[in-house]
Amino acid sequence: MPPRLKTRHGPSKKTKIPLKCCFRPRIACKGAAVAPPIGQAARGGIAPAKRDRGVYEAVERIRIGVSSCLLGESVRWDGGHKRDVYITGTLARCFELVPICPEVAIGLGVPRDPIRLVGRAEAPRALSAGTPELDLTAKLSAHGRETAHRFSDLCGYLFKSGSPSCGLGRVKLLPERGGRPAHAGVGIFAREIQSALPMLPVEDESRMAKPELRATFLECVFAYGRWRTLTASGLTVQGLVDFHGRHRLALLARQMKAAGELERVLAAAGRRSPPRLAAQYGALFMKVLRKPATRRGHTHALRNALGCLKRVLDREERKELAESIERYRLGNLPRVVPLTLLRHHLRRHPEPSLDGQTYLECQAPE
Ligand code: SF4
Numbered sequence: 001m002p003p004r005l006k007t008r009h010g011p012s013k014k015t016k017i018p019l020k021c022c023f024r025p026r027i028a029c030k031g032a033a034v035a036p037p038i039g040q041a042a043r044g045g046i047a048p049a050k051r052d053r054g055v056y057e058a059v060e061r062i063r064i065g066v067s068s069c070l071l072g073e074s075v076r077w078d079g080g081h082k083r084d085v086y087i088t089g090t091l092a093r094c095f096e097l098v099p100i101c102p103e104v105a106i107g108l109g110v111p112r113d114p115i116r117l118v119g120r121a122e123a124p125r126a127l128s129a130g131t132p133e134l135d136l137t138a139k140l141s142a143h144g145r146e147t148a149h150r151f152s153d154l155c156g157y158l159f160k161s162g163s164p165s166c167g168l169g170r171v172k173l174l175p176e177r178g179g180r181p182a183h184a185g186v187g188i189f190a191r192e193i194q195s196a197l198p199m200l201p202v203e204d205e206s207r208m209a210k211p212e213l214r215a216t217f218l219e220c221v222f223a224y225g226r227w228r229t230l231t232a233s234g235l236t237v238q239g240l241v242d243f244h245g246r247h248r249l250a251l252l253a254r255q256m257k258a259a260g261e262l263e264r265v266l267a268a269a270g271r272r273s274p275p276r277l278a279a280q281y282g283a284l285f286m287k288v289l290r291k292p293a294t295r296r297g298h299t300h301a302l303r304n305a306l307g308c309l310k311r312v313l314d315r316e317e318r319k320e321l322a323e324s325i326e327r328y329r330l331g332n333l334p335r336v337v338p339l340t341l342l343r344h345h346l347r348r349h350p351e352p353s354l355d356g357q358t359y360l361e362c363q364a365p366e
Helices: 050-056 085-094 137-150 188-196 211-232 237-246 248-252 257-267 274-290 295-309 315-329 336-348
Strands: 005-007 010-012 063-067 096-100 115-119 124-128 156-159 171-174 182-185 202-204
Touching: 085 096, 124 137, 137 188, 156 211, 188 202, 202 211, 211 237, 211 274, 237 248, 237 257, 237 274, 248 257, 248 274, 248 295, 257 274, 295 315, 295 336, 315 336
Parallel strands: 063 096, 063 156, 115 171, 156 202
Antiparallel strands: 005 010, 115 124, 171 182
8 A cells, every 4th residue: 555665674675554553633622723743743634643653654653633522522503523433543543634614714613604605606605504794714725825824745635525614616606696696616715725735635524435536535545645755855857857757657657648748847947947847746746646547547657567567477466467457447346456466476577667556565555
């Protein structure tokens, strides 16, 4: 699943995260707007258990913002929560989760009157259902901008679906003068976060239930983490070429025209200033990666990897691998089977052209 990890005992090529570790996530305090620090005293969030730190060393700094109610905090308008088992279980073991509740942060109590989105989809207003003259739009927007600035180190964000503050789309929107609601709104806070951090991978918990969307989101989170590391100390052309090379198969699996544009940006890299290059390449890269790869795209990437190994595999091994890819293409095998076979052969026959390919390393934690 994860990219290359470093342990405390030195670099390890294929260290795997022990997904069955018995870490129980500690959920932040009730009602906190932004939960107080947990696990990492000064930074906040849910951190992997201490004994796993060696294994998680490379990913422990990957922080994902999460709507507090999804982590089981009782911060919803009715005093309840929407704890999500996958997020608080599997994801909490692999990432540092940062609980954020914008409605509590702007001073609304628990319980409180619910908020309604009213008006046009492009510029809705967030009004209190109990006191319609109470317009919370400006406060929620300002808090979104402040949060984006304060947590600019996040590598992903999981929002609560359908919320007038946190919803990413399809939020209930009431017409100004009454009538039937449309499910066409975007939460005020979520909109600000996305506009302030356009490259940040975002998803909501309802879409995370679909395996392909979940895998794509997590792939984007890891990729964005690597991008942030690459650009943190200043982008170089060689660094960008290496980065692009490591994602060759992941981009190939998308089969998008935009992936070709990335090559063109790369070809002109020497003629652009580093900040302009980073902005142009980064935005395009995340745009391509955000699109879930299709079965056809995955087959293309897997066959490409097989092609790279052709010289070193014997006839039987090639046949077995080609058959498993074909059976995946036909929907008779999960993708993990040809991927595992590929990894197995790569361990035996290291192949420079596949060295460090994130596509072969990255798997969504289950
Ligand atoms: S959806 Fe967002 S605003 Fe509403 S309770 Fe959850 S975290 Fe708070």
